[in-house]
Amino acid sequence: MILKGSQRGGGQDLARHLMKVEDNEHVRVHELRGFASDDLKGAFKEAEAIARGTHCKQYLFSLSLSPPESARVSAAQFEAAIGQVEEKLGLTGQPRAVVFHEKEGRRHCHCVWSRIDAETMTAKQMSFFKTKLQGVSQSLYLDHGWDMPRGMLDKAARDPTGFTLAEWQQGKRQGVDPRWQKLIIQECWKTSDCQRGFEAALESKGLFLARGDRRGHVVVDHDGSVHALSRMLDLKTKDVRARLGDGADLRSVDQTKARIAERMTPAIRRHVAESKAKFAETAKALNDQKAEMTARHRRARVRLEAEHKAQWQAEIRSRSASLPRGLPGIWQRVSGQYQDMRRRNESAMAALWQRQADARQALIDKQLSQRAALQDRIKALRDEQARQLRELRGEIGRFLAFTTGRDGPAREPSRARQPERGSGRQRSRGLRLER
Template identity: 30%
Template sequence: MIINGQAVKGAKRLAHHLMKPENEKVSILEISGTASNDNLKWALMDMEALGRLTQSRTGKVLYHANINPQSHEVLSREDYIRSADRLMNELGFEGQPRAVVMHVKQGRQHAHLVVQLTDLDSGKLRPISNNYYKHRTVAKDLEKELRLDRSPRRKSGKSFEQKEAQQAKKLKVDVSHLRTVVTLAYETAKQGKDFLRNLRQSAIELAKGKRLVLVDERGGIHSLTRTLKATAKPKEIKDKLRDVIPDLPSPEEAKERQRLSENISEHNRLYQSEDIALRQLAEFRQKKLMEEVQVRMIERQRQFQRQKGLGL
């Protein structure tokens, strides 16, 4: 089970999202604590109206959480209500108005929890802290209690995909494409200087701060080890790049280089078709595999000749 969530605003927009007809099934499991307990849109608008009492500067007076079992798992209404109760208790939202909506989309079941954050006693919003870890704790506990399969989780903080996808959206950089280009640059390089040359052909700089990072042509910073996580381990990366690591610029210096570069073009290789980059990577891996097979065949022939010479 995976649980995530955050404070949001826009009751009408959220109600529209939760009732989208593109879902194969929409079931309102519970609406409680509002004046309109039989209409989701009005219930969420009531919650938002109550939140205005806090004079919140951001207007984010609702908490929207997603409760996602794995694709093959099916939970009952009672299971989702129990999950919502556990999550609210862990986050410190006990007794707050809420709505619980279950969706089935493309055969996969999941649920949404919307909670009103206004504390009527204090006139302030309920605080939100360490929600990532609280989500993970509740998910792990529910997996045991409901006998669900354990979902893979990251070790800490905001995931690479979440954090860098947000940055990429802002900078209009395709993270998936960037990862493909960097992987191609890494696998075709024999040592660090080759890797740097390959990166610069795609207007990417390598820099060193507290860690090794990539700086794309729009100034976005991306962790090198996370970008290459499917290709090489951190130690392998450092060993391969040891000839250039001592002389790498800082991220700020790399950004300045990017700003001053006269070779940036919208037709740069970084923004070529991702299909081309993927094809180049596949071709290189196929060539490398064939070379390894050829080496093994030669070694087997030599071994056979030695055994034949010894009369074995």
């Protein structure tokens, strides 16, 4: 189970984020412990109010728990994992909130603690919490028999296509998965050892190296979007400059965009747009099916919760009515029979609570299986889109190479090598994109 934690303030922003149904198909507040309020915003307001009596600005500790994609983890197992983290980080007994999220056929959990000890009015120290979380995470993988990620065993084996939230949002705006785009640039970097070779590798994929205003080297896509090279490579700027130089001889971003606009014919642009439109049409049918399934699953959960609430209240009324009153009640209290009956009632209510929890988990597992099957189809579509767009990038790169008369990055006309008879420039005269 991947554990990611952070100290933070801004409790109201966090509450809004955790309860956002736009980004999650199902959201459920599982537990509010140590708070007087019965909703998440009110609970975090309490934590903020207490923190004002201290100098602590980051009065919350937020933890996300993400099990493997194929694992089916019950609420009790999440609670056990949270208990291990709580003990390891010294947060035992601190007020906490637990929220479950479900998205794309997977279920994960968020737990947020108040760091402020109300008795001493001091904040719990969170020294080396990342190292401690990693130890708990490895223990959870071993305890459950899950395959441990290679990156957890060896830092050098971590996924090189990791991306930031800003990169992911930029990719979503462009309709492109940023993971494979980032991987393309990293592959070009690995197969080249100088600026010229790197430019050639990028242009073979329809990408262009340029000089950024304040971000050093950047990569410009064929549609004009700009990506910081050091971020795409997960390297420091000085490491990029060590291989490519300071980039003073590169075109600026505006010059590169103008060059792309001159060389990208309307037919090529139409080809790219039609490819994206084709996948958008196919994805719409799956997205409509996903929306219908989500609405159906939500209705089923609301019905189950209503049934459980009615059953719970009916059981309470039945148990209360069975308690003796008057002189018989006094006698049972004196003789100790009342305490025995109370223990039986508490045991019966605990059994009812467990049955309801099991029924809720069974429904969640069933719905997760249905959603995971649909997600497999969505992932297959995304993979096919990535494959075809990768091939399209190669075609764009070959077309651009033909128009310059050589394989490799294009230079200014004054610096370009004059083509010989029968060279690529002459052969490209017959190259047309027929519709």
